[in-house]
Amino acid sequence: MTLTLGTPLTPTLLQSAPNFRSWQRDTFERGLLPVIGIAGGRGKSTVVRMLDAILRRAYLRTATWTNLGIEIRGKRQRGEISGWSLALSRLSETSIDVAIQELHWSTINAVGLPPSSYPVLAVTNLIGSLDAPFNEEYTLVARRGSHRVANAVHGEGILTISGDDPGLVEAARIADCPIALTSLSHESPNLRHHLDAGGSGVWIEDGHIRSGDFDAFRNVCEDHEIRASLAGSAQFELANALTAIAIASSIGVDDETIAQAVCAFETTADILPGSFNVYAVDDFRVFVDGLASSWHLRPLLRAVNPGNRRRQFSVVGDLERLPEHDIPEIGRLLGRHRGAIVLHSCKRQDLIDRLRKGIAANDYPPVVIHLPTERRALNRALKAARADDQVLILCDADPGPATRAVNRLTATR
Known part of the structure; x- marks a missing residue:
């Protein structure tokens, strides 16, 4: 299924700040904490871990919330509520630099997300695969959650989505913030439409992972260099890598650091048990x-x-x-x-x-x-x-x- 957008998504330069410290300062000035949310059907934990690896390679102090619990600077916390409260407190006092939060559709729909509360949100996919049946209850839950995510991004923040998922592209049209698109192919109609309208993103072209917009793009690395993708045969891991690259680029991390971290990343059992x-x-x-x-x-x-x-x-x-x-x-x-x-x-x-x-x-x-x-x-x-x-x-x-x-x-x- 291919969705042709009736109206273009909000265009943006992918790199919203010249470096991470500028993005961090801008986030605080907008009254927000530097918390990055990752939602989606599958691949959320992998994107969190990939992004965490990139940020650590940039010598940044991180906190993460995944299905394994809360970690602050790599140290597991005992409780989720108390651990996340501590992470947010340390963000406020800048003793850690950024937090990454995994968001599940069920939690988003049950608890909700405050409007305009995140500087960066990313959605890996709607339900995990375009082969999934669209008439099941979980699909409806995911669609409701995706609309809530689109409204939760600050107007000057960035929403990163997969341009290969028609359901996500449709949900993103209601977002009142700049959009960054990722795609496994530069021939994707949604990506081309987005770039033609002045938008930016991360995509694969001729074996290169490219970041930028229609007129100016950079080669970050080659797709076969992503170790987690098994030389490109695991397309879902390539899609996860594109999302992590887009997020890191949007908050000012340099391409060399991104490439080094994402190419070396492996889905080991200690951080992603039972996940490829x-x-x-x-x-x-x-x-x-x-x-x-x-x-x-x-x-x-x-x-x-x-x-x-x-x-x-x-x-x-x-x-x-x-x-x-x-x-x-x-x-x-x-x-x-x-x-x-x-x-x-x-x-x-x-x-x-x-x-x-x-x-x-x-x-x-x-x-x-x-x-x-x-x-x-x-x-x-x-x-x-x-x-x-x-x-x-x-x-x-x-x-x-x-x-x-x-x-x-x-x-x-």
């Missing part, structure tokens, strides 16, 4: 991610095993966490890859049958193994893997067992 964690074990790789709907699984599989060139062992957790109608499609997607699918922890035979039905829809379905516990499933897949294989572990709510199993294996090799 990648491990190299001898001559094969292990990926740990969450068990989710088919629309999330498609781009994940393209990143893990592009072109289906390698044998793949997929470890699948409890199917009860998934929408029942989506389980056959998940099975069909996993069944495209030669190797084996190892199931565990699912006690409902009807759900297992649904998954098997989807797997069997492929011409050459892989072997399906059903084991009673996660530990046995992990051991079976990890011990069976050989050189050039891929192991994909789709975890339940807790990725800890998978992380520990891979770490044990790595320690013995």
Whole structure:
């Protein structure tokens, strides 16, 4: 789906201040605290961590609020409410420089966001993928939240959104602030329309990540240099990187610092548990991610095993966490890859049958193994893997067992 904008978004020079200190001073003069909000369906935590890495590379003192809790200058705080209050207090007295806050649609809709209260807000995507069904309740929740986000940015602040998400572009039209657009392609109609109207953003063109506007842009780095994207095969990580780059550029961080930090960034389990964690074990790789709907699984599989060139062992957790109608499609997607699918922890035979039905829809379905516990499933897949294989572990709510199993294996090799 492509949305052609009837009216252009508010144009802006991407770099709203010559350097970070100028942006920080301007923010205080507007009666705001230097708090950057990150909302969206997926990728929020990754963008928070990428941006935090950039700001730390610039020798700035940061606080973050993610689903892991509050951290002030890298130190975990005990409570969320007390920890965030302390972070805001230290922002006021300038003993820390900037705070980054992860915002969930459910929280935004339940609590609300004060109008014109953020100097910078970014939205990664509406619900996580353009393949997601638009008639489900979560989509409606996300749409309501995106409109609240658009109204929460100060008139002289910046709202950063993905130009590849039509729903976000539509929501951004109500914003009374400058907009920065990101896109995985310079051919994006929304991006071109925005740049033609005098706007700015961050996009990929001829393998280069470019930042600027229609007349003047700079090459920040090359897309294959983003380590978290696996040389560009993980498009969702490239999209996260573009958002982090756009935010950092808009608050005055220089391109060299941005490039160094974002290219070196990795989605490790200590900061992003179960969020596309990648491990190299001898001559094969292990990926740990969450068990989710088919629309999330498609781009994940393209990143893990592009072109289906390698044998793949997929470890699948409890199917009860998934929408029942989506389980056959998940099975069909996993069944495209030669190797084996190892199931565990699912006690409902009807759900297992649904998954098997989807797997069997492929011409050459892989072997399906059903084991009673996660530990046995992990051991079976990890011990069976050989050189050039891929192991994909789709975890339940807790990725800890998978992380520990891979770490044990790595320690013995």
